[in-house]
Amino acid sequence: MTEQAQSDSNEERLRQSLLRGRDGDAVAYHGFLKALSAHLRAYFRRRLGAWPDEVEDLVQEALLAIHNQRQTYDAGQPLTAWVHAIAKYKLVDLLRRRAGRERLTDPLDTVPDNAAELFSTADGEAAEARGDLHKLLAQLPDRQRLPIVRTKLEGLSVAEAAIATGMSESAIKVGVHRGLKALAALIGGER
Amino acid sequence: MKTDELVLLLATGVEPVEPHPVGRRHAVAVGVGLLGAGALMLILLGLRPDLAEAVRRPMFWIKLAFVAGLAWASLLAAMRLSRPGMGLAWVPAALAAPALAIWILGAFVLAGAAPAERPGSVFGTTWTSCPWLIALLSVPAFVALFWAMRGLAPTQLPLSGAAAGLLAGSLGALVYCLHCPELAAPFLGTWYLLGMLIPALIGGLLGPRLLRW
Secondary structure (H helix, E strand, O other), X not given: OOHHHHHHHHHHHHHHHHHXXXXXXXXXXXXXXXXXXXXXXXXXXXXXXXXXXXXXXHHHHHHHHHHHOHHHOOOOOOXXXXXXXXXXXXXXXXXXXXXXXXXXXXXXXXXXXXXXHHHHOOOOOOOOOOOOHHHHHHHOOHHHHHHHHHHHHOOOOHHHHHHHHOOOHHHHHHXXXXXXXXXXXXXXXXX | OOHHHHHHHHHOOXXXXXXXXXXXXXXXXXXXXXXXXXXXXXXXXXXXXXXXXXXXXHXXXXXXXXXXXXXHHHHHHHHXXXXXXXOOOOHHXXXXXXXXXXXXXXXXXXXXXXXXXXXXXXXXXXXXXXXXXXXXXXXXHHHHHHHHHHOOOOOOHHHHHHHHHHHHHHHHHHHXXXXXXXXXXXXXXXXXXXXXXXXXXXXHHHXXXXXXX
């Protein structure tokens, strides 16, 4: 299969999973994020050749960004363009932060950048990220940390988490939402 | 945390997203911006005294259409730029159209006027204050639109900031039309445009700092 055809068939499958996930289908959404993380890893690894240690952190940062902004995907827009714009934004952001500390050539100049490549390459080998999200999670205030721990790590429903924490159901939902955004900001800020 | 753990964490108990976040946030910001500009205009400037008479003149409505056209096009730009990977597509043409139209109209006005009247139709009586007052009235919309965009995902930050600023400027100008006595096309094509470009420039400069996510 050509790179373009491979990319197109991957794209349609991913797009369906994302749309189902946005309606609350956790299984489809899990499949979307899992496949996406392999594509992102391949994309970042090619562009961060000089800093392999950064790849997994950036994959996690991009996944959090994509999750937090999943509502900005327009169902009529190519998914590749949307993911590529976010991946490239996070990559450039990382390079800018690093540029403050060391001189470097921009890998975007050395590796040709095209959106179709994103979904035609994948890398399932997850390395350990250096930045530990568990530590960042511990920095969040209780009103954000507890909802995330209860619903996302322990797998309780919103109603169960509300009872377990004594918070209201809407406070649980808001806490998860704001907590994941705060987590994304912490990842970006710590490097 | 391993990436697989993060993926599981994000997917577990995922809630359905609310529909139309981009349109909703922008609608709120435009509403707040217009109300804020209206309040500022009534408190600081007041309606033009001859408003009831002015609305009978076609040029009053041409002026509103010029400003509203820019507001509409910059709203489209701001909304598209709030979604990663959307790009501007044909929106730059929609932005240029109202400006070109008012310049063409202005050129006809200047060509048809006696030489002695030409400076008057460019400078009117309020050119020294007009751009600054439009910029002042754009402040509530500017703040509200940056709030709206910060909750979304702009990836071209200077451009997104400029689009939000231009939209704020055109909303300020829309409200300013109810105070301002000027109706000459050469005036509008110069000072109104300048007034709207002040917040656009500030937005473009502040975008990378304020819209980063």
